[in-house]
Amino acid sequence: MKKQSVFTTSNIVLCLIAIALIILPFISDSRTMLILLTQIFIFGILAMSYDLLLGFTGIVSFGHAMFFGLGAYSSAILLNMYENTMLVFMISMVIGMMLSAILSFFVGLLTLRLKSHYYAMLTLAISGLLLVVAEKWRTMTKGNDGFTFRAPEIFRDRMMFYLFVLACLILLFIVCKRFVSSPLGRVLIAVRENEQRTASLGYKTLHYKVIASMIAGIIASVAGSLYAVSLRFVNTSVMSMDITLDALLMTIIGGVGTLVGPLIGAAVIEFAQHYLSGLARDYPIFERWIIIFGIIYILAVIFFPKGIAGTFAQKYGEWKMKRTVNQHPPPSKVQSIPVDERGEVK
Numbered sequence: 001m002k003k004q005s006v007f008t009t010s011n012i013v014l015c016l017i018a019i020a021l022i023i024l025p026f027i028s029d030s031r032t033m034l035i036l037l038t039q040i041f042i043f044g045i046l047a048m049s050y051d052l053l054l055g056f057t058g059i060v061s062f063g064h065a066m067f068f069g070l071g072a073y074s075s076a077i078l079l080n081m082y083e084n085t086m087l088v089f090m091i092s093m094v095i096g097m098m099l100s101a102i103l104s105f106f107v108g109l110l111t112l113r114l115k116s117h118y119y120a121m122l123t124l125a126i127s128g129l130l131l132v133v134a135e136k137w138r139t140m141t142k143g144n145d146g147f148t149f150r151a152p153e154i155f156r157d158r159m160m161f162y163l164f165v166l167a168c169l170i171l172l173f174i175v176c177k178r179f180v181s182s183p184l185g186r187v188l189i190a191v192r193e194n195e196q197r198t199a200s201l202g203y204k205t206l207h208y209k210v211i212a213s214m215i216a217g218i219i220a221s222v223a224g225s226l227y228a229v230s231l232r233f234v235n236t237s238v239m240s241m242d243i244t245l246d247a248l249l250m251t252i253i254g255g256v257g258t259l260v261g262p263l264i265g266a267a268v269i270e271f272a273q274h275y276l277s278g279l280a281r282d283y284p285i286f287e288r289w290i291i292i293f294g295i296i297y298i299l300a301v302i303f304f305p306k307g308i309a310g311t312f313a314q315k316y317g318e319w320k321m322k323r324t325v326n327q328h329p330p331p332s333k334v335q336s337i338p339v340d341e342r343g344e345v346k
Contacts, residue, residue, distance in 0.1 A: 014260070018170055025159045034162050035230075040263075040270045041165045042226045045172055046243070047250035047262030049219035054248070055257030056180050057212045058192030059112070060120045062244055063127030067104065067217040069134065069239030071096035071224025073141060076234040080149040089152050089229065096221040104217030108210035124241070131239045146235025155229060165226050169263075172219055176259055179215065188212050253300050255307025264308050272296055 025034055046068060053059040074096030075089060082088050111122045134141045141147075155161040179185050190198045191205050199205050228234045237243075247262075250269055255261025272293055304311040 010260075018166075021166055022163070025162055031158060034158050036270060036274055038158070038162050038165050038230060040267050041162075041169045042223050042230060043246065043250060043270060044263040044266040045169055045226070046220055046223040047247045047254070047266050048173065048176055048259060049216045049223065050244075050247040051251045051256065051259060051262045052176060052180070052212055052216040052219070054251055055259075055261075056185065056192060057188045057209055058195075059209065059213070060117075061123045061213075062120045062241070063107075063123030063125075064216070064220055064247055065239050065241065065243035066127040066130045067100040067220035068224040068227070068243050069130065069236075070099050070103065071221030072228035072234050072238040073134070073224075074099060074221070075225040076147070076149050076228045077140060079151065079229075080147060084150040084152050086152045086154055089225075093222060093225045096225050097218045100217040100221035101214050104214045105210060108213040109206075112206055112209045112213065127239065127241075127244070131236060134236045134239055141236070144236050146233055146237075148233045151229045151232050161230065165230075168222060168226065172222065173259065173263075176219070180259065184208065184211065249297065251307075253297065253304075253307060255304075255309035255311070255313070258307065258309040258313065261307045261309035268300070268308070 021037070024037075028034075046064075049067075050061070050064055053061055053064070071093070075092040078088055078092035078095070107123065107126055111119050111126070135143050137143075151161075155164070180188070187198065187203055187208050190203075191208060195205050224238060227238065246269065250265030251262045252265070253261075253268055254263065254265025276292055300308070306314060
C-alpha cells in the first residue's frame with residue numbers, strides 16, 4: 001500500500017494559513033480583530049468536535065453543549081476557588097476532559113443503541129437535565145446569574161491568550177486528522193455509510209461509536225474551558241441548546257466530514273454575527289440582523305450543498321480529473337480492416 005505524502009497541496013495551504021495567523025498579532029494592533037479571531041478558534045474547536053460525530057460517524061446529537069458546559073464550569077469553578085495560576089487552569093482543563101469522557105461514555109452506552117432521531121432526542125433530554133442541575137446547584141454554579149472569576153495572569157495579555165488558543169486549535173486539528181485517518185477512523189466512516197454491513201463483518205459498532213463520542217466530548221470540553229476564560233464569566237447559557245445549534249450550523253455551512261469545514265463555518269458565522277450586529281447600530285434596517293443571517297444561511301445551503309469546503313473540494317477534484325484526462329487522453333479506437341485467410345484485404 002502506497003504511503004500518502006505529507007506535502008500535499010491542502011497541507012501546504014493549511015500550514016501557510018497557520019503561519020499567517022501566528023504572525024498576525026505581531027503586525028496588527030487591532031484588539032477587536034484579535035478577540036474575534038479568538039472566538040472563531042474556540043467555536044472552531046467545538047464545531048470540529050461535532051464534525052467527528054456528524055461527519056465521520058453519522059451521529060446527530062442535540063446535547064453536545066453539555067460537554068462544552070462541563071469544560072466551562074470546571075475551569076471557572078477551580079479558578080474561582082483557588083489561585084488564578086496557569087497550573088490551576090491546566091488542571092481544570094484536565095478535570096473537565098475527564099468528566100466529559102466519563103459522561104460521554106455512559107451517555108453513549110445508554111443512547112447509542114438507539115437509531116437516528118431517537119438518539120438525538122435522548123441526548124437533548126440528558127443535556128436538559130444537566131442544565132437544570134446547573135440552574136439549581138446555586139452554591140456551586142450561582143444559577144442563571146452566573147459568576148465572574150479571574151483568569152491566569154498570562155492571559156491578561158490578549159495576544160498571549162490568542163496564541164494559546166491557536167496552539168490548542170492546531171494541536172487538536174492534527175489529533176483529529178490522525179484519528180479519522182487511522183484504522184479506527186476508517187471503521188467509523190464505514191459505520192456512517194452502512195452500519196449493518198460493518199457489523200456483519202465482525203466489528204462491534206457500538207464500541208466504535210462510544211469511542212467517537214468520548215473523543216468528541218473531550219474536545220468540546222476543551223473549547224468550553226477556553227470560552228469561559230475568554231469571557232472571565234460563566235452561567236448556564238454554556239449548556240443551552242443554542243451552543244449545540246451553533247456547532248451544527250458551523251459544521252453544515254463549512255462542510256460535513258471535512259474537519260476544515262467546521263473552522264470555515266465558525267469563521268463565517270462569527271464574522272456575520274459581529275458585522276451584522278455592528279451595522280445595526282448605524283442602520284435601522286439591520287436591527288433585525290438575525291433575519292439577514294438566516295437568509296445568508298439559506299443561500300449558503302443552496303449554493304454550497306456540501307458545505308463550503310466540501311463543494312470546493314468536489315470542484316477541485318472534478319477539475320483535476322478533467323486535467324488528467326486532457327493530458328493523457330484515452331487511446332482512440334482504430335477501425336479494423338477485414339482480411340481473408342491469406343492476409344489480403346477483402
